[in-house]
Amino acid sequence: MEARTRRRVRDPIATRETILEAASNLLAKDGLEGVSLSAVAHLAxxxxxxxxxxxxxxxKLIEATIQWVSDKLFRAVFGDPETIGDRRVEEVDTAALTDRLCDFAMENPEICRVWLQQVLASPDPSQDPFWREYAGSLQRFADTKLAMPGIDAEVFSVMNLAGVFFWPIFARAHAANEEExxxxTKRFSHEILRLSMYGSMNASRFPEVAARLAAEDGAA
Known part of the structure; x- marks a missing residue:
């Protein structure tokens, strides 16, 4: 009798986690239209x-699911949120961070794209923990002497994340196995780093473009 009673006892935290995982799977599979409390309950x-x-x-379920995905992203890319305040931008291993982001996106492509669409469409993206840290860390980097002048951290964040989260569509369509x-994934991570380090245009070959950028930076 005692054992039977123990089996009936539910763990609310574990149950909530199970529901959120089921909701994230439905979001990834069918988008927002495929998420309902009954469908999630059935899957969970x-x-x-x-x-x-x-x-x-x-x-409320969709909002919580987006937050759940954001937390997964945060932990995979930045580590424990409780210790993130100790991180100085000058000490960040940019290459390793980029690799972690690209690896997570390749393993979770659909839910990453749903997360990005929801966050960018929200009235205040900075309310999302991952976006706040990602865009914020780029801004902190832009404010140091480690960065080239004139970086628009918000635009740069959208460009980077859109590329990282949509590249898996190409990769999964053209790769025959996990090794490929x-x-x-490594190709994409390499190109993100290369563009960040060197850009793509030789300024001496494009004087008019260089002049336009200089004028726009001066007016900003």
């Missing part, structure tokens, strides 16, 4: 009443 193998206890509405996908 919990009854609808339990799902409603944790999330009163579909909107890993090679394509």
């Amino acid at each position: 193998a919990v009854n609808r009443g339990t799902a409603y206890q944790h999330f009163e509405t579909r909107e 996908r890993n090679a394509l």
